[in-house]
Amino acid sequence: MxxxxxxxxxxxxxxxxxxxxxxxxxxxxxxxxxxxxxxxxxxxxxxxxxxxxxxxxxxxxxxxxxxxxxxxxxxxxxxxxxxxxxxxxxPPGDLLSGGLDWGFDTDRWYEFLLPTRRTRLNDELTAIVAELRARHDNPQDAAMAVCEFVRSEVAYVPGATGVQSDALHAWEQRKGVCQDLSHLAAGMLRALGLPARYVSGYLHPKPSAEIGESVVGQSHAWVEWWAGRWTSYDPTNGVPIGHRHVLVGRGREYGDVxxxxxxxxxxxxxxxxxxxxxxxxx
The missing domain is CATH 2.60.40.2250 (Immunoglobulin-like)
Known part of the structure; x- marks a missing residue:
């Protein structure tokens, strides 16, 4: 505890x-x-x-x-x-290792399986998702592989896109902001067959923050997916949600929050x- x-x-x-x-x-x-x-x-x-x-x-x-x-x-x-x-x-909680097998019931979270304007994928990304799924025996490990893929392939570049941007734009230029990386991760998680939520909030920029020091923070975005329970992860920074993250809202994409x-x-x-x-x- x-x-x-x-x-x-x-x-x-x-x-x-x-x-x-x-x-x-x-x-x-x-x-x-x-x-x-x-x-x-x-x-x-x-x-x-x-x-x-x-x-x-x-x-x-x-x-x-x-x-x-x-x-x-x-x-x-x-x-x-x-x-x-x-x-x-x-601080961060435990990340599930393994968890449910493929084929579990997702009817309860059906709305979080549907693509949206900002999370849609192209044929290339759909093929990549299929390959990632084939490599992993369980949904949780495949979801972590998606987050690692997004972080390794799309650079976080402040100002690279605007609020109207979508996952495909960020993928094509291989750069974007936290909103874009989260849209891309959410779209790929849904293509895996996992219900995925887009999360908005704030991020303290310093992992070793001094007490009493006011800093310029960030509006931030990350993702959650369901594979037996909801798991939260920040694909932009490659870390689970913890001390530095403050949750404000959830939805299918930025347009909901x-x-x-x-x-x-x-x-x-x-x-x-x-x-x-x-x-x-x-």
Missing amino acids: TSLVDSWRLKVQHKSGFEYAGTVTSSYNEARMWPRNDARQAVLDAKIEVWPPARTYQYEDYWGTVVTAFDVHAGHDKLTVTASSTVETL PPLKGIYAGPKSTGQGVEVTITRLR
Whole structure:
């Protein structure tokens, strides 16, 4: 059993928003920036602040992610959402070795077996998946081989792609960001026959973080697959989920868990800003 001494306590501040070319008369927005209580983390406190001020309400979406919804009806040329939270995180748990044999029932997780626009594969990747499956006697080992393949073949290059990118784009140029590597891994895991989820959250960039030091953190993405139980893994960094990861949402792909989205009446947006600051408190 993991003791409390082994846990980390992380303070996360995530500021995001939009700027417009003129006055927006009204906007309708959803933020997915509230961490979840989960088996490997506990949310000690959390809040979301909106500017211009707006009344917010929360609900869980279809995939179980906490959504903070709000409307702004005062004229504004800038929208800012600041999410602040304190989360207790645990070190990595055990990764299944072996586990179930091929042919287990996946009906319960059928929606996580279907390809999406951002996770679809081409014939080349489908053939690679078939080869990886043939090499391994059980799903868990094949899933780990997929994650290792993605990390070895696609370089993590910040700024290489945008939020509209997909797995095939990253594969063709052999580079991308964590979102792309996670989309590619999820698509390949599904092609193996394993239900796979795209996970969004945050990552503390320093494995040996100093207590009390605030650093520029990252919005991050990783994957989970089901082979008897859900297993979480970060294909970008080649590590299981642990101290440095803070879970926010799950879905089929990025489109199910964008940190901030909305519609508005007014001139075009001139850009979106994102700032993430993470402090290890313990």
